[in-house]
Amino acid sequence: MIEFLQQFVNGLIIGMTYSLVAIGLTMTFGLMNVINFAHGEFYMLGGFIAYYVVALMNMGFYISALIAVLATMVGGLITERLLIRRLRGRDILTTAIVTIGLSMFLQNTGFIIMGPIPKSIPSPFEPVPIYIGQITVAPARLLAAAVSIIIISFTHLAYNYTKVGRALKATLQDRDAALLAGINTNTFNMWTFAYGSALAAVAGVLLGAMFVVTPFMGEAVIAKAWVVVIVGGLGNIMGAVLGGLLLGVAETLGAGFISAGYKDAIGFFIVILVLFFKPTGLWTKSTS
Amino acid sequence: MPAIFRNHLGKILWGLVFASVPFMTRDEYYIHLLIMAGFYILAVEGLNLIVGYVGELSLGHQAFLGIGAYASAILSIRFNIPFLMSFIAAGITGGLVSFFLGYITLRLRGAYFVIVTLSFAGIMHLVAVNSDTLTGGPLGLGGIPGAGIGIGEWQVRFSSKTSFYYLIFALVLATLYLCNRIVHSRLGRACIGIRENEVLAESVGISAFRYALLFSVMGGILASFAGSFYAHYVTLVSPEIMSFPQIVTMLLMLVIGGRGTVAGPVIGAILFTIIPEYLRIAKAFKWPVYGVLLIFAILIIPQGIMPALRGLWTQYGSYFKFLKIRSKVNAHHP
Numbered sequence: 001m002i003e004f005l006q007q008f009v010n011g012l013i014i015g016m017t018y019s020l021v022a023i024g025l026t027m028t029f030g031l032m033n034v035i036n037f038a039h040g041e042f043y044m045l046g047g048f049i050a051y052y053v054v055a056l057m058n059m060g061f062y063i064s065a066l067i068a069v070l071a072t073m074v075g076g077l078i079t080e081r082l083l084i085r086r087l088r089g090r091d092i093l094t095t096a097i098v099t100i101g102l103s104m105f106l107q108n109t110g111f112i113i114m115g116p117i118p119k120s121i122p123s124p125f126e127p128v129p130i131y132i133g134q135i136t137v138a139p140a141r142l143l144a145a146a147v148s149i150i151i152i153s154f155t156h157l158a159y160n161y162t163k164v165g166r167a168l169k170a171t172l173q174d175r176d177a178a179l180l181a182g183i184n185t186n187t188f189n190m191w192t193f194a195y196g197s198a199l200a201a202v203a204g205v206l207l208g209a210m211f212v213v214t215p216f217m218g219e220a221v222i223a224k225a226w227v228v229v230i231v232g233g234l235g236n237i238m239g240a241v242l243g244g245l246l247l248g249v250a251e252t253l254g255a256g257f258i259s260a261g262y263k264d265a266i267g268f269f270i271v272i273l274v275l276f277f278k279p280t281g282l283w284t285k286s287t288s
Numbered sequence: 289m290p291a292i293f294r295n296h297l298g299k300i301l302w303g304l305v306f307a308s309v310p311f312m313t314r315d316e317y318y319i320h321l322l323i324m325a326g327f328y329i330l331a332v333e334g335l336n337l338i339v340g341y342v343g344e345l346s347l348g349h350q351a352f353l354g355i356g357a358y359a360s361a362i363l364s365i366r367f368n369i370p371f372l373m374s375f376i377a378a379g380i381t382g383g384l385v386s387f388f389l390g391y392i393t394l395r396l397r398g399a400y401f402v403i404v405t406l407s408f409a410g411i412m413h414l415v416a417v418n419s420d421t422l423t424g425g426p427l428g429l430g431g432i433p434g435a436g437i438g439i440g441e442w443q444v445r446f447s448s449k450t451s452f453y454y455l456i457f458a459l460v461l462a463t464l465y466l467c468n469r470i471v472h473s474r475l476g477r478a479c480i481g482i483r484e485n486e487v488l489a490e491s492v493g494i495s496a497f498r499y500a501l502l503f504s505v506m507g508g509i510l511a512s513f514a515g516s517f518y519a520h521y522v523t524l525v526s527p528e529i530m531s532f533p534q535i536v537t538m539l540l541m542l543v544i545g546g547r548g549t550v551a552g553p554v555i556g557a558i559l560f561t562i563i564p565e566y567l568r569i570a571k572a573f574k575w576p577v578y579g580v581l582l583i584f585a586i587l588i589i590p591q592g593i594m595p596a597l598r599g600l601w602t603q604y605g606s607y608f609k610f611l612k613i614r615s616k617v618n619a620h621h622p
């Protein structure tokens with residue numbers, strides 16, 4: 001029972017970081033109808049930049065994390081302005097191919113810079129686990145959980161209760177009507193894209209402090225984030241959050257109790273089941 | 289000149305050029321490059337059926353290379369099945385898997401199709417890495433017997449590079465012939481109809497689902513054949529064959545060559561097998577360059593080289609009227 005609870009908590013924490021990555025993806029898809037394969041690279045950039053700022057400039061962990069997130073956000077802004085906006089109105093196939101190109105470029109340029117050896121962001125914590133009842137949690141994981149909860153709550157509140165959030169919601173529902181109501185959808189696209197990239201970067205920093213940073217770390221996460229997006233319903237932000245938690249828990253329990261080698265396959269089976277029984281996403285109310 | 293020769297003059301000339309390559313060079317390295325190009329032509333023509341004609345982006349096509357290669361390898365190593373049989377069995381396996389995958393995914397297309405095919409390939413890669421007893425794990429399966437066709441005493445062994453070259457040459461010719469027939473038939477026109485306007489196509493009684501399924505099964509079979517050929521040619525299969533860079537390579541060949549044309553994948557496959565070999569010095573930069581190429585190809589020549597050339601021909605072709613080459617007006621590009 002304790003082992004089950006332990007795995008469950010670990011899964012929840014990993015799941016929160018999946019949610020962070022998936023929020024950006026699902027917003028980008030909902031707003032711009034773009035399957036952004038380069039999103040995993042923003043996640044990678046978060047960890048990557050944080051590592052280099054810590055290692056080369058000897059800054060503290062929190063400062064370098066902030067620098068990494070802001071830098072990735074700027075990267076997101078530039079990507080939207082120079083690339084994604086040019087492809088407005090093109091089909092999913094075209095935009096997917098372009099973002100795959102961007103992803104290949106960023107990954108392998110990262111590889112040229114970093115080389116084949118995985119790096120670890122020096123953690124600001126002592127490697128002593130914290131006990132909560134009989135469950136142990138590493139400090140880095142606790143930090144990841146806290147940051148994720150804060151960001152997810154912030155996103156939730158901003159999305160539902162601020163003017164900007166409601167305008168975003170309106171744009172997601174009906175782009176043309178939103179334009180008519182005087183919402184500048186171009187600006188929205190750009191800042192949503194940048195916000196999504198920043199969230200991915202946060203996840204990258206948090207996981208980089210937990211595990212290691214490699215130029216190819218985005219590849220594994222992007223596939224999972226897409227699973228989360230489908231499970232939550234394409235374009236559904238809170239659906240993505242719940243989907244992330246579900247996938248994190250399912251994976252950790254699956255790896256612990258079924259087979260560690262096939263851990264990454266669990267998401268695929270969840271997707272197949274969801275597509276079979278409720279393709280609009282698990283938490284979407286039927287619109288009919 | 290009989291009309292049939294005149295109408296297909298270009299194709300026949302190109303065929304002769306490629307058929308005579310082994311007589312022009314003794315360097316086995318060039319022959320090897322062209323064999324690999326042939327392998328990619330098979331695979332990319334298959335991908336083209338799905339991406340170019342059905343209009344759905346499959347990111348799981350590399351899995352069929354792997355399925356074909358592993359099926360062939362396992363059958364010929366474990367069960368001593370001759371080349372021709374394992375080749376056909378690989379195609380059937382790929383076709384069946386592609387049928388089941390398409391049956392689940394093609395009802396929901398667009399983003400769903402992209403993601404499910406991607407994770408399908410991910411799973412296949414995991415299976416290849418993890419099930420040591422069946423696939424040999426990360427190291428793969430080695431010692432696959434080479435190719436040979438024949439019964440009893442009458443055997444043709446494909447032992448030299450040149451013989452493999454003619455084997456893949458024949459396979460490529462057959463593939464191009466079949467693809468040409470398919471896309472210029474009712475089937476191909478129906479598929480283009482679906483790609484251009486699905487609602488309209490459905491309203492005149494074309495079932496988008498069935499045509500899409502048929503085309504993706506054919507695509508899967510072609511890729512499995514390619515994989516099977518690869519297994520017998522290289523005599524070693526490892527999970528690398530279905531890694532993600534493989535599909536990026538194929539997409540690059542398809543997008544730059546020209547999707548929705550039969551000749552496009554041929555141009556793309558030859559270009560991107562030969563060019564990288566000359567960029568050896570900059571090997572580390574291969575993938576970043578590929579990424580940038582993919583982006584700029586879509587931005588600058590979104591239809592690819594082949595339709596761009598065709599556009600030039602319709603614009604300036606009248607200067608070459610004295611050659612009396614009939615240019616086919618082809619409206620098949622996406």
